[in-house]
Amino acid sequence: MRWTQSLIPTMKETPSDAEIPSHQLMLRAGLIRQLMAGAYTYLPLGWRAVQKAAAIIRQEMDRAAAVEIHMPALQPIELFERTGRVEAFGSVLMKFEVSRGDRRVSLALGPTHEEVVTDLISRHISSYRQLPLTVYQIQTKFRNEERPRFGVLRTSEFLMKDAYSFGSSLEQLNVTYQAMYDAYCRIFQRCGLNYIPVEAESGPIGGDASHEFMIPAENGEDRIVYCRQSGYAANLERAETGRTTPSLQAAAEAAPLQMVDTPKVGSIDAVCGLLKCAPSQMIKTLIYLADEQPVAVLVRGDHEANEGKIRRVLGVQNLELADEATIQRVTGAPVGFAGPVGLGGRMIADHDVPQVANAITGANSADQHYIGVNVGRDYQLETTYDLRNATAGDPCPKSGEPMELVHGIEVGHVFKLGTKYSESLGAMFLDEHETRHPLIMGCYGIGVNRIVAGLAETCHDDKGLIWPISIAPFEVLVIPLKTDDPELMQVAEKIYDELVKQGVDTLFDDRPARPGVKFNDADLIGIPYRMVIGGKGLQEGLIEIKGRTDEFPQKVPLDSAVKTVVDLVAQAHAELRK
RNA sequence: CGGGAUGUAGCGCAGCCUGGUAGCGCGCUUGACUGGGGGUCAAGAGGUCGCAAGUUCAAAUCUUGUCAUCCCGACCA
Numbered sequence: 001m002r003w004t005q006s007l008i009p010t011m012k013e014t015p016s017d018a019e020i021p022s023h024q025l026m027l028r029a030g031l032i033r034q035l036m037a038g039a040y041t042y043l044p045l046g047w048r049a050v051q052k053a054a055a056i057i058r059q060e061m062d063r064a065a066a067v068e069i070h071m072p073a074l075q076p077i078e079l080f081e082r083t084g085r086v087e088a089f090g091s092v093l094m095k096f097e098v099s100r101g102d103r104r105v106s107l108a109l110g111p112t113h114e115e116v117v118t119d120l121i122s123r124h125i126s127s128y129r130q131l132p133l134t135v136y137q138i139q140t141k142f143r144n145e146e147r148p149r150f151g152v153l154r155t156s157e158f159l160m161k162d163a164y165s166f167g168s169s170l171e172q173l174n175v176t177y178q179a180m181y182d183a184y185c186r187i188f189q190r191c192g193l194n195y196i197p198v199e200a201e202s203g204p205i206g207g208d209a210s211h212e213f214m215i216p217a218e219n220g221e222d223r224i225v226y227c228r229q230s231g232y233a234a235n236l237e238r239a240e241t242g243r244t245t246p247s248l249q250a251a252a253e254a255a256p257l258q259m260v261d262t263p264k265v266g267s268i269d270a271v272c273g274l275l276k277c278a279p280s281q282m283i284k285t286l287i288y289l290a291d292e293q294p295v296a297v298l299v300r301g302d303h304e305a306n307e308g309k310i311r312r313v314l315g316v317q318n319l320e321l322a323d324e325a326t327i328q329r330v331t332g333a334p335v336g337f338a339g340p341v342g343l344g345g346r347m348i349a350d351h352d353v354p355q356v357a358n359a360i361t362g363a364n365s366a367d368q369h370y371i372g373v374n375v376g377r378d379y380q381l382e383t384t385y386d387l388r389n390a391t392a393g394d395p396c397p398k399s400g401e402p403m404e405l406v407h408g409i410e411v412g413h414v415f416k417l418g419t420k421y422s423e424s425l426g427a428m429f430l431d432e433h434e435t436r437h438p439l440i441m442g443c444y445g446i447g448v449n450r451i452v453a454g455l456a457e458t459c460h461d462d463k464g465l466i467w468p469i470s471i472a473p474f475e476v477l478v479i480p481l482k483t484d485d486p487e488l489m490q491v492a493e494k495i496y497d498e499l500v501k502q503g504v505d506t507l508f509d510d511r512p513a514r515p516g517v518k519f520n521d522a523d524l525i526g527i528p529y530r531m532v533i534g535g536k537g538l539q540e541g542l543i544e545i546k547g548r549t550d551e552f553p554q555k556v557p558l559d560s561a562v563k564t565v566v567d568l569v570a571q572a573h574a575e576l577r578k
Numbered sequence: 579c580g581g582g583a584u585g586u587a588g589c590g591c592a593g594c595c596u597g598g599u600a601g602c603g604c605g606c607u608u609g610a611c612u613g614g615g616g617g618u619c620a621a622g623a624g625g626u627c628g629c630a631a632g633u634u635c636a637a638a639u640c641u642u643g644u645c646a647u648c649c650c651g652a653c654c655a
Contacts, residue, residue, distance in 0.1 A: 012604065012616065013590045017648055037647065088655065112655065146579075146653055154654085221654085443655095481614060516615040523615090534614055544614095569603095 002499035023151025038148025136163035192468025214408030242395035264334020465526030473557035
């Protein structure tokens with residue numbers, strides 16, 4: 001591709017709307033342009049990068065025996081009604097009506113395709129002999145983000161690879177799941193991404209096992225805990241901690257229990273402000289309704305209760321924070337003044353709670369708190385549980401080493417769906433005994449443009465982007481320094497032709513611009529290899545080859561230059577496939 | 579949806595407080611010089627100051643409304 005024939009609007013200055021590196025650099029390097037909040041046009045360089053990621057995904061999907069199809073983005077709302085996801089998606093689902101003759105038809109733009117694919121398969125699969133089957137597509141998804149942000153990382157319209165597996169047994173599901181998991185590792189590896197597979201909550205979609213693939217990045221929206229020792233990594237909502245039950249006896253030096261007035265001061269922050277203490281000195285007492293029964297849950301003041309863990313400990317289906325009336329009835333005080341001292345009914349505590357010596361808690365009486373609260377003396381616990389979100393420094397459940405808190409960009413998600421959709425949409429098969437069962441499904445997503453944005457976010461220096469060769473819009477950038485020197489241009493053209501002939505993706509900077517402009521743009525757009533043909537070097541029969549991150553170029557004789565670059569490109573590719 | 583900020587040329591910004599000629603840098607066009615890390619000189623093009631209403635002899639500037647974008651939060655199968 002010749003630069004002058006393409007559309008590569010690089011910018012020297014950073015648009016003020018862009019805050020995070022990926023957004024700034026993708027704009028400045030001429031990869032994308034914004035149409036509106038949450039919707040971007042991909043310009044030639046950006047689109048090429050996306051296409052390269054898509055090609056790798058296709059190869060690995062095919063290798064994992066998934067077959068590509070293409071489903072409509074337009075979907076009848078009725079399908080979502082049958083699975084109850086109109087409510088589940090809420091405003092995220094883009095729905096609208098169109099008229100067809102005298103009828104009104106309700107449609108949605110697909111946020112994902114479980115319904116469509118399950119409906120499709122239900123019509124064509126009827127026997128266990130046809131299973132397992134995995135289909136996938138690469139397609140634009142639509143989700144009405146209430147607040148699109150982070151540039152191209154969180155948009156209302158985005159490219160997603162979504163695969164769906166159908167099996168006749170859990171064993172089949174597990175085999176497919178593992179195949180997809182492995183394929184994902186290969187895909188991200190080949191894309192040159194630093195990624196962490198993490199254990200994840202499967203969310204309202206249902207199912208029992210799930211992994212997210214995260215790119216560690218400061219600006220990532222998701223938070224995960226990670227142990228370098230054991231490699232354990234998990235989504236914050238899901239993460240176990242290696243903590244155990246501590247002593248439940250009061251310490252010898254325990255201060256006396258004392259009631260203090262805290263008028264109208266009900267929140268943790270407010271109490272801390274008034275009593276000049278840290279949230280970690282407080283015990284937070286949350287009143288939940290667990291299957292309609294009130295339960296008090298104790299966590300340290302600076303911790304976040306984890307409802308999934310609480311639900312599992314209590315062994316209940318429904319769990320919600322109690323309403324004001326219930327809190328008043330259970331604690332005898334308004335919201336904000338609950339505490340474990342003298343509180344009747346069921347009570348469970350997090351492991352860290354008894355370790356708070358001389359704690360501050362609500363006094364179960366309006367406008368009053370206790371100070372000097374100690375376990376074993378002022379309130380009793382039989383045992384403790386893991387009831388809160390993990391935080392940085394918590395011991396790893398595998399190694400016991402302290403875990404780090406990392407932010408991450410979710411680029412992939414695999415999970416075992418089970419029969420949620422096959423049941424609600426009637427996707428059944430007959431087994432060898434002629435018994436009907438719902439198909440057992442898995443689903444597997446990759447944010448294709450997030451691969452590109454994630455690389456832009458994490459691979460750059462102060463001069464610009466640094467693409468891995470597999471995703472780079474071009475592999476080699478050829479720069480003739482004097483476009484009005486026919487002799488020099490002839491050499492440059494020949495090198496360009498030769499590279500193209502050898503199948504190297506080459507960009508030819510034929511702009512009649514000054515060298516400085518070309519060098520700076522070259523660094524900005526981050527093409528892995530740069531060949532410079534200049535007057536001085538040419539006199540000696542040399543041209544320069546420089547990797548994007550090399551400090552200095554190597555000078556290579558004209559006749560071996562193409563081969564040198566071709567080898568470098570091949571090597572770089574090989575490196576990513578290891 | 580709550581809180582905050584910003585809308586002036588393609589991009590970055592000044593002007594607004596204190597109403598009276600639309601400005602700067604980069605980019606763009608033409609020409610000359612220049613020619614290995616965003617060069618110099620000269621001459622140009624480009625703006626209903628987000629939109630609407632109001633106050634005023636007069637509004638980029640003051641008032642009200644509205645729209646858009648960005649940030650924090652809520653939300654995000």
